[in-house]
Amino acid sequence: MKARAAIHRDFSIGDIDERLYSAFIEHMGRAIYSGIYEPGHPEADANGFRRDVMALVKDLQIPAIRYPGGNFVSAYNWEDGVGPKEDRPVRLDLAWRSKETNQVGINEFAQWADSARIEMMLAVNLGSRGLEEARNFVEYVNHPSGSYWSDLRRSHGVEEPYDVKMWCLGNEMDGPWQIGHKEAKEYGRLADETAKALRGLTPDAELVVCGSSNDGMPTYPEWERVVLEECYENVDYISLHKYFGNKSSDTLNYFGKIEETGRYIQAIGGAIDYVKAKKRAKNDVFICFDEWNVWYHNRDEDSRRVKEWDWPEAPALLEEDYNIEDALFVGGLLNEFIRRSDRVRIACIAQLVNVIAPIRAERGGPAWKQTIYYPYQFASLYGRGRALRVSVDGPTYDCRVADDVAYLDIAAVHDAREGFVNLFVLNRHLSETLELDLALTGFAEARLAEHRVIEGQGRLRETNGPEAPHRVAPVEGSGLLVENGRLSGGLAPLSYHLIRLKV
Numbered sequence: 331m332k333a334r335a336a337i338h339r340d341f342s343i344g345d346i347d348e349r350l351y352s353a354f355i356e357h358m359g360r361a362i363y364s365g366i367y368e369p370g371h372p373e374a375d376a377n378g379f380r381r382d383v384m385a386l387v388k389d390l391q392i393p394a395i396r397y398p399g400g401n402f403v404s405a406y407n408w409e410d411g412v413g414p415k416e417d418r419p420v421r422l423d424l425a426w427r428s429k430e431t432n433q434v435g436i437n438e439f440a441q442w443a444d445s446a447r448i449e450m451m452l453a454v455n456l457g458s459r460g461l462e463e464a465r466n467f468v469e470y471v472n473h474p475s476g477s478y479w480s481d482l483r484r485s486h487g488v489e490e491p492y493d494v495k496m497w498c499l500g501n502e503m504d505g506p507w508q509i510g511h512k513e514a515k516e517y518g519r520l521a522d523e524t525a526k527a528l529r530g531l532t533p534d535a536e537l538v539v540c541g542s543s544n545d546g547m548p549t550y551p552e553w554e555r556v557v558l559e560e561c562y563e564n565v566d567y568i569s570l571h572k573y574f575g576n577k578s579s580d581t582l583n584y585f586g587k588i589e590e591t592g593r594y595i596q597a598i599g600g601a602i603d604y605v606k607a608k609k610r611a612k613n614d615v616f617i618c619f620d621e622w623n624v625w626y627h628n629r630d631e632d633s634r635r636v637k638e639w640d641w642p643e644a645p646a647l648l649e650e651d652y653n654i655e656d657a658l659f660v661g662g663l664l665n666e667f668i669r670r671s672d673r674v675r676i677a678c679i680a681q682l683v684n685v686i687a688p689i690r691a692e693r694g695g696p697a698w699k700q701t702i703y704y705p706y707q708f709a710s711l712y713g714r715g716r717a718l719r720v721s722v723d724g725p726t727y728d729c730r731v732a733d734d735v736a737y738l739d740i741a742a743v744h745d746a747r748e749g750f751v752n753l754f755v756l757n758r759h760l761s762e763t764l765e766l767d768l769a770l771t772g773f774a775e776a777r778l779a780e781h782r783v784i785e786g787q788g789r790l791r792e793t794n795g796p797e798a799p800h801r802v803a804p805v806e807g808s809g810l811l812v813e814n815g816r817l818s819g820g821l822a823p824l825s826y827h828l829i830r831l832k833v
Contacts, residue, residue: 332765333724333738337751339772343668343717346743347675348393350667351710352451354621354678356400358426358685359647362434364693365683366442371694379442382697386689387446387682390703391710394449394496396620396678397439401425403501404457404509408467411435412486424509427636429643436471437483440492450492451538451620451678454524456500456517457510461524468497468531496536496676498620499524502543502571504553514553518560525564538618538676541568545594551601558605558615567618567676570598573686574659575626581655581790581824582729585758588662588739589732595619595670619667619677624656624702625686648685651793652700654786654802654824661705661784661826662756664713665741671717679706690795698799701792704784705754708804708828712752715745724764738764738821744833751776753829757821761787766810768817770831776815779832781807786824804828 355361364371366387369378398406402425410419410432418432436452443450452471454464466479472491473480480491502508503517512520521539528535539561542550554568572591576584595617602615627650639645667677683689688703720742726734739756751773757764770776782804794802807827810819821827 336769352394354396354680360684363644451496453498514556518557522561538567554601571621573625586729586732616675621680655790657701664709668741718742755827776831780830783807
């Protein structure tokens with residue numbers, strides 16, 4: 331099969347916000363406790379954080395991280411996690427039916443994030459609590475000194491404020507499962523008033539209002555319209571969440587969900603434009619896709635277990651074992667975010683460690699990279715710069731979630747500062763090699779600098795684990811030629827490629 335494509339130096343989507351490759355970590359399962367934090371572990375540092383996990387996190391070069399939830403935040407008292415550890419209460423987490431010891435709170439997490447060189451993106455509780463508690467939290471975190479909450483922080487050993495700019499106004503408030511679930515207008519009003527109060531403390535704050543929990547919600551996309559009509563002028567982003575799976579073992583339909591996600595982004599972009607026009611507003615609101623990942627392998631079993639267990643502490647929960655098929659999907663989904671980077675400015679893989687995560691860590695044992703770690707790493711390292719428009723002409727297929735899906739999925743980023751065009755390429759075909767012919771207009775002197783590939787044909791279900799942590803890993807690719815301003819060569823079926831061209 332043949333597929334033609336073209337990029338042009340001057341035909342771009344726009345500059346990519348590096349926060350497109352952010353992450354999310356929640357007080358849930360073993361994400362925090364025995365994930366990033368495990369005092370007594372052989373790899374624990376003086377503060378109890380795992381150095382082996384930290385090394386894997388640093389190699390991702392994550393720009394920002396959302397914390398502390400998630401569903402957890404909607405019944406969370408942030409005050410429980412500050413002050414002397416021996417005085418902190420143990421609470422029952424209603425979201426995940428487990429015990430929260432509060433041994434990690436905002437100050438410990440800020441210390442970890444600083445060590446990892448990651449900017450914090452904090453969420454306030456607008457479920458069981460409201461504007462006053464959110465205001466106090468921001469004052470504790472951001473005000474220098476001379477007020478009750480800022481001086482309390484200083485008494486806890488943190489002299490300088492954290493100066494956190496990104497704040498999420500609650501989590502999934504459209505969801506009936508959420509503690510403190512609200513109707514759209516009710517939530518929109520609360521978000522608007524909270525936003526105004528937070529800006530009084532941090533004028534340059536970037537505020538994220540809750541959009542739909544997923545595009546299957548009965549209130550989608552009306553929720554976005556109603557919420558934004560209440561708070562449009564006082565927020566900067568609206569959130570999207572979506573999780574993916576392949577319960578039917580239909581690989582092509584699974585890959586088609588990448589296109590479905592594009593429609594989701596487009597629809598919310600339309601809602602944003604409608605409200606902006608209706609309100610005659612001058613400001614722009616962008617999309618923060620702050621929860622996304624593959625989540626289906628253990629989802630039904632986990633739901634059953636949570637209902638049955640008796641409030642355990644840091645239980646194993648949502649610990650998906652990702653395979654090559656999932657890695658190919660994640661690579662394609664990141665391509666969609668790059669193609670939609672004019673709308674999607676921030677995106678957070680959910681989550682970072684143990685809980686539906688690219689990194690796994692055994693309690694008392696080793697840490698390792700899951701299959702999805704690699705496409706996420708490639709995008710984070712090499713997906714920064716200017717997103718180029720890619721024209722594709724090649725074979726397509728129809729599936730349940732989308733029609734006319736191209737077997738060739740490709741995103742291109744021009745990193746002018748380093749002098750590279752970086753291509754992220756997926757061949758979705760189950761059995762046939764795609765013969766690629768890509769025109770590189772404006773890049774006549776391009777040469778192939780790097781080619782890495784993950785191939786899945788005959789091994790889609792292979793995973794990594796503590797006994798075989800490197801079973802699935804990218805290998806050096808072959809068979810591509812760059813000549814006379816064209817890239818050509820074969821792309822194996824079910825394969826994902828990082829192709830770096832020096833320009």
